[in-house]
Amino acid sequence: MTSTLLSQRARTQLYIAGEYVDGTSGRTADIVSPVTGETIATLPVPGRDDLDRAVTAARLAQDQWRRMGVWQRAEICHRVGDLLSARIDELARIQTLEQGKPLAESVADLEEAAKLFHLHAEDAVRLHGETLPSNDPQKRMWTFYQAVGTWAIVVPWNFPVLMFTEFAAPGLATGNALVVKPPTHTSLALLTAVEILEEAGVPKGLVSVLPGEGDFGAELVTHPGIDAIGFIGSSATAEKIVRSAGLKRAIIEASGNGPLIVLDDANIEAAALAAVRGAYYNAGQVCCATGRVLVHADVHAEFVAATLKASEEAVLGDPFAGTTTLGPMNNASTAAKVDTHLEEARARGFDIRTGGGRSSGYPTDLYYEFTVVDNVAPDSLLNRQETFGPVLPIITATSDEELLRLANDDALGLQSGVFTSDMNRAYHFVENLRTGQVIVNDSNGFWDINMPFGGVGGKRTGWGRIGGVHTLIDMSDLRTGVLHLGR
Template sequence: HLHAEDAVRLHGETMPSTVGDKRMFTFHAPVGTWGIITPWNFPLLMLAEFVAPGLATGNAHVVKPPANTPLTVLTAMEAFVAAGLPEGLVNIVAGEGATGDALVRHPGVDAIGFIGSSATGTKIQAAAGLKRSIMECSGNGPLVVLADADLDAAAKAAVYGAYLCSGQVCCATERVVVHQDVHSAFVEAVLRAADDVVLGDPFDAKVNLGPLNNEGVAAKMDRHMADARERGAKILRGGHRRADQPTDLYYEFTVVDEVPVDSLLSREESFGPVVPILTGGNDDELLRIANDDKLGLQGAVFTQNMTAAFRFVEEMAVGQVIVNDSTCFWDINMPFGGAGNRGTGWGRIGGKHTLLGMSDLRTGVFSI
């Protein structure tokens, strides 16, 4: 409903001309048919994040749902039909990567909307060529804890961002960068907060950490943990799969301290239930470590100093900086997306910004 409301306010403007007998104005027009490729972690939400603004701006859609969680999207299509959506405006084509590649290359597809990994996003963009695109790709934190931070609040936020959806969120707690003066106290607070994490059946009301979605994600966690051990990081909690579960995808909630900057836990998006802790000696070093990364989606900073908060908001190389809350904070009106010069994509998803991205800004010029 928010996109429907914003669509009626998607207005152009009248501009003065340097030529006296000319009148110029702008308006928004549909792009055409969008090829939409969505991930498996939020299959319904991310379908709606493209289709709702796309419909509101007059576009048609061909959607390739995630191969691991396609039934949610197919059920949503049944709801579209029941609601009376005109035939052809939303079309579902299920399949694996080859289906997505064919969709991206198809001459009848005018633009591409993608949410997923940076590796897949790179392949999509190479195939799409000059087609219009909105790309929301991988994230890697960070959550920065300054010396004056509320450590209990920061620890709870870090833990929450690691167990939410089993850490399978693009803005999860991928890296925690802590001031050395409060490092020990923060680690203790993280371990206390981790005591509240319960791994098990996600349909059990007492459980807040379920299994990973697929073997690829679990194997990546295994690789990251093996690399951390080899590099001398301290595994304070978890670090392995739990045996005797219905599947082999139940991963223990994991806390790792003294994480080297060049380790896989620091350099790559783990996409699992892990809190990797790095340390810096002062605010300059904390900011440098936070920005020493090829990705740049969303970060957070904990501090009670407004000047320091504004500095990190303005200088952290991510699309959004959350102050004194989890990196997983999200609001439907946020213009969500990555920072420039990073491997996280471009365009914004949320509020009016997706409407703008999914429409053409055009200009009319009249002679009087």
Template sequence: MTVQFQSFREGPHLRGMPIVDQPPGDLRLGVNRIGAAWRPGTSGRFLQIDSPSTGETLGHIALSTRADVGDAVAAAHAAREKIARMGVFERAQLCMRIADAIEAKGEELARLVCLEQGKPFHSEAKGEVAGAALGFRNAAEQMKWLETAYFPVADAGKRAFSFLQPKGVLAIITPWNFPLALPCLYYLGPALATGNTVVWVPAPSTSLIAVALMECLIDAGLPDGVINLVLGDGAEVGDEAVIHPGTHAVGFTGSSATGAAIARRGAGKPLLLEMGGNGPTIVLSDADVDRAAALVGAGCFANAGQICTATERILVHRSVHDRFVDGLVRVAEAVRMGDPFDPATTMGPVNNAMALDKMMEHMEDAVARKAQVVRGGGIAPGMATNLYIEPTIVTGLTRESLLNKEETFGPVAPVLAFDTDAEALELAASSPYGLSAAVFTQSIDQAFYFTERLRVGIVNVNEKSCYWEPHIPAGGAAGSNSGLGRTGGRHTLMEMCDLKTMTITLASR
């Protein structure tokens, strides 16, 4: 078996991940699901998947080509009529069976999420499995009760109605930070409930869990070709799914840079894009400081900071700054890294070398600008891989710091001080992202003041910035780098449907 390393230019998703020409036969092999068949991609190359948690090789995925995407699109077209003509309640029952199948394999799925993505088994991976099942259950229930309208018209001899129809074949591209729950909640559950077919390209580094999810869908009776799984580099297979003339709409969650490229490449198609976030958390002088520190710390270190709505930067009124930082230190000191299957472990590694490099670059920039690293700041010693990063707290930052301006996507809590409300809003606006924010205050007036002025899609008051329930609308504010459209409950369902209007002239009138 020969090994070569993919260059950055050949595909940033594969940077640093080994490519082999022939995988060993004793490890898990992930292949495409296209139509009724499991089949390897036609590139003849295989990506080795190593666990960020333990360092062990978990298996390989067979990398696909643009031609494989074309086959998947053809299979999705062949299945369109069947799923679109299936009754809403019948599709809802199918979604419920899928949720049951996910739960039946819950331990197995959670173990694979833990090893492949890096989440601790007990504190996070099991919850992700529950989220995946919930994605299909929610879509089933919400679709059954989604109403459209009858419109009064001026002509007494006419009637006007609207109803929903599936858009067709959806190109869906999903990230590695929530590789199981996010596809189900945002895309696959809603796509199936609304009667669409799918060409799904998951992130390469977490594609084994995507294969395991497809097995659950098939076990539950998913008709052939309704959801087609294509494994490979986003720069090739993801791009082909976006630009292929046979896909009718695009759903994507991931970085702002990739999302902007998808928006350009998919111009003219309906787009549902959830992109990067660097939303501010604002702690005002009247806040419950201890509560704020506890919740902010949870928002910084959950999933090792790898959440689009994570608490990425913290703006604290100078009068409570030191007390708040002391509370944040206590939260960081309580974080436990180690054996991913130990119930005491609360935080895992970052998923890949690119994530590690980005956080280290941001930390080096902060130190060069004379910021103070209060706690952490480096790779945790004594861990199974070098992808474990210490829970980190940084103060004394300027608005020019990369920790303030860019999305870090790691377990770091950057703290900036402010003196006035105007200064807090100015600092909040100094980053181009507009996904989520949080405000801590005991004043209802201040809660509304900041909520109405922050250019973000969702503001959580006296709660961490990453709090969300799947039926609540979420997405980026217009004019920001955080996306287009809304995910969450009926809003996702509406994004995946065409609203058709029908007028009828009554012969009797």
């Protein structure tokens, strides 16, 4: 069953071995739009037999796909990118309806997804090994890359198509197969998009998409036919996957609680605008969102004033309206977490300067006001946990050392930012912040499709890199050949 709100071409079945099917479990799940509150589709719930079929098909198809020449695989990936580009408007509307982000953001997501197929097609044909000098003059040693095999890909609900593509483009380009589990409630755009794979020339069975929830995800990553795991999501789920998956290869990109640091010599207006945009983009439901701002005390008052002015950019409303920059949050549990963090802020007397709760008068209660909270204590939930909502907490410190300590005193280490006009101070923070990426004089929400993106050692944010040639390397095995020349 499909709502008339959806495109007539929207797919509402499982995608297994190149076919759309209802699956074998006999169970279904409703998809409710956070935008309208209406049930927009009903999807089959996959069962174990469906998973077995998908994995078996993936392994058979992958054995042929990896033997295909890399230039031929790259040509097919280029076609996928072209076909995806041709359907951006349709897919963006589906994504906004099921996810809640403003339509302009969905369009940008799909544009980047198409670019990734082109980027990784080019990366793949330039992924080469080297000849190594041997201690034995009779030997010749060389290295080369081969596909790992069949990957379980588990993606979250905040970027339904783009985060699939972050694995699919490099994975297919390097000869892998994929069995993909998106969350049920944000799977429609992806299920619709994957129909272009066969049109582009991707062999049937190489990619399957089975939307599901917790127990099904556990079955997927522990399936004996799965060789490796690609995961984007929460740190808590990542840890469960790692414990259960054992020695399987994994790329793990988990939670962030990105600090944006504003030094006393910063361009305050630019810093405030970057902080606000990094906090309201996708309703703050981004792993590299501006989760907290650490500002030098000498410029605190000026920064707060500039932030309140910049907050006028966050226009809450219907995500299909051209003037809206802040749509509804995606789901009830995430919104409830924001409620809890703000309840503590009120109880402890923090200064809520604007916003502060859910907005009434909308079709659902997921429309959350953009919120700025000042004088936040370092031991508060707003600082210690990833809020994952449109909230900007401001914390004050009196020195570079204290700002750096507050930034690093966190279990998560994904991405951070620092504003300063002194490049010596910038280098100091870049080299000493315990995050995978440090952005200077821009939002810590910055992301580029060619940037190696991921966590840092010693934190609960995972390992491996999403972006550029680094993902191709992580989705390949480095192999070595040794040839004896003597008789």
